[in-house]
Each structure stands twice: as structure tokens, then as C-alpha cells.
Amino acid sequence: MSTDAPPTEPAPGSVPVLEEQTPPGAHRFWSVRRVPAALLALVLLAGAGLLLYDVASVRAGRPGMHWRRVLADDLATRQLDDVVVLVGAAVAIALGVWLLVLACTPGLRAVLPMRRGADPLRAGLRREAVETVLRDRAVAVAGVRSARVRARRHKAAVRAVVHFRELGDVRADLDAAMRDAVEELGLARPPRLSVHVTRSSRKG
Template sequence: MTEPHEPQHRTQRLPTTRPVEQGTALELDQSASSAAYDPAPAQQESGGRAGRFWSARRIPAAILALVILGGTGLLLYDVAAVRAGHPAMRWRRTLADELAVRPLDDVWVLAGAAAAVAIGLWLLVLAVTPGLRGLLPMRRDRPGVRAGLDRPAAALVLRDRAIEVSGVRSVRVRMGRGKVGVRAVSHFRELDDVRADLDTVLGTGIKDLGLARPPSLSVHVRRPAKKG
């Protein structure tokens, strides 16, 4: 990806990015900056508060609905059959007998209770958390308009900017919700100079993403691995 004012041929450097070969010794010569970019404090947005996007969670909801529907239907059918003079189903008689004779400290009783508690906690977490961790909310400049940016797309934009810094041979960007981790390999120039340029370029790139909560930046630069 390139900026509109940049020539298209600048993306030709992307194929030069490749992983370092395994089984080789790494040089200790490296430069790192942690959180060198301090994001600007959050400002009051004219379009309203830019909160996280909530996931519909259709699959868990559908599975839970089917389980409840199947269990309720089976139980109601058995109760209606008993009312009509038929014997109860074997599974319900067995379950009632087991619950009547097993003590509360029985292993199976404790295991069933633990499973029910775990499922209940899982459902509560799904109900009160927004989800969609891979979607970063952007600033709301206009009322009624919400926008989000995928974390992989944001990482790709920053990677394209980092690879154009002089001296950078390859770069890997890990985009988190609160922090951007950048690991670059430089084959010439002083590592501190390359790291300083990356701090500047990526700091500007993070601001240009337009995120509601700009993440902090951590940059690590090292020399390529020695072969043999």
C-alpha cells in the first residue's frame, strides 16, 4: 500500500523481505527503543465516543439455543408421556436414582457442577465483552458514522512505510490493541540511525491511521544473521 501522492513503483521493494535462515548465529549488534512514540492524549471527538465494536456471536448463540430447545423439548415430551400414563424415559429414571443415592462430595457430582459453572462463566463473559479484538475503532469525526480498521491491514500499512526506510532489509510488524511491536533487520547504516528513522516514520504512520486510541510503539533493529 502506498500513499496517493507516492509513485507506484516504490512498492517494488516488498519482495526483498524474507525471513532469516534458521540455524544461524545472531550478532549481538542491535538497537531497540521501547515506547519511543508516545501517543497523543485522547481528545473529545465531535462525532461521539468511539467504543469497540460488539460481536454478534451468532454461532455460540445458535448452539446454545439448539441445546436448550432440544433439552426442553425432550423433557416436556417425557413429562407429557408420564401424565398420559406411560413410564418415564430410562435416562430420567437413571438420573433421578443417581442424584438420590450419590452424596454431594461425589466426584461425578462435583465434576458436573464444575462444568455447569464453567459454561455459565463462559456465557457471562460472552455477554459482557464486546469481542472483535481484530477490529480497531477509528476516530469519530462525524455523528452517526463509525469506522474500524483491521489489525492485519494496519500492520501492513506500517510495514510498507518501514520497509522504505534506508538501511532496512526486512521488517516484521505485530499490531496489538495497545502496542505496536516492530522488529527490523538492517544490513547497512548505524543501527541507532535506522531505529531513529523508524521511530519517526512509524510514529507518523500511527497518527495517520486515525485510530481512536493510538497504540504505543516499540522498535528493535539488528544486523542480519551470519551464515556458517
């Protein structure tokens, strides 16, 4: 007769280790989009105010605004396949699609989200800050005269100019320095690195 071994209990003070953990907070930050909202609010406010003024003027016994009467007569006589009607409809559709895209996308592409743990606080780094950190770490590598960094959401391109040492050695050190710098930034989705090394044409 076989007996199953009793389950072992964790030692006091030990912390259970999870096999897989998904880092939260990898989504982009949502933009408040003050400028599009302010422009739309101003357009709606101006249109509503103009229509209310016209309605009040008609109720007071005065004729309606000339532009509204001309527009109503023009729309009543134009066909649906008229060029002006088609252009106006296309512009209205384009504006509507643009507003829907703004409402359904988070925006703030210039802010890269950072990793977080159980703390509900979220943090992010602007691309300019990422480029500055990577550029400072790149010029600290022996042999690098200058460096340019262009950080995107999924990729960071580093272009360094070397004035001494072998290009292969500088490239290896620069790759290691950039990987360490990206890891230390703590980004939720670290960008892919693209490192290019060229020899300086300046002598001396």
C-alpha cells in the first residue's frame, strides 16, 4: 500500500515565489487634449450663440439673418451629387473621424510608461529625457567623440562618432552601456536598440 507524502509547508518568514508575473502599467498615458476640446467648445458656443440670436431676432419680428436665408435657399435647390455638397460632406466626415480617433486613442506618445509594482502610482519618462540619458551614457564610453540619440516608443537609435580605438571595440562597449542604461531607466516596454558607429573625419 502506497501513501502520498504530506505537502511540505514553507519555512517561517519565507516568501512564495510566483512562476510568472505580468508587469502592470504598460499602457500609455491618456492625454487630456485641452486644445481640441477648447476649439470644439468654442465652435459649438459660437454656433449656438449665433443661432439663438437669430431665433430671438425672428421672434421679435425682425427678418432672419441674410446668410441663413441664403444658405437655406441654396441647400434647398442643390442636388445631393453637387460638388459643394460632396465636399462639405467629406469635410464633415473627416472631422468626425478625427474626433473619434482622438476620443478612442490615449495619446501622449512622447511619454514612455515605466514599470511599477503593487503601488498604484504610475510614472513615465519623456522621450527627451530618455535621449538625454542615453546620449550622456554614450559619450562616457571611451573613444566616443559625440553621439546622437533618437528615441521612439519601440526603438532607440544611437549614432556615435569615434575618434580613437577600434570601431569593433567601441561598438561592443557602446552596446553594453546602452543596454545597461535602458535597463536602469525602468521602462515598462524597453525600446529596441539600434547602434551605429562611424569614424570621425577630424584629425588630431
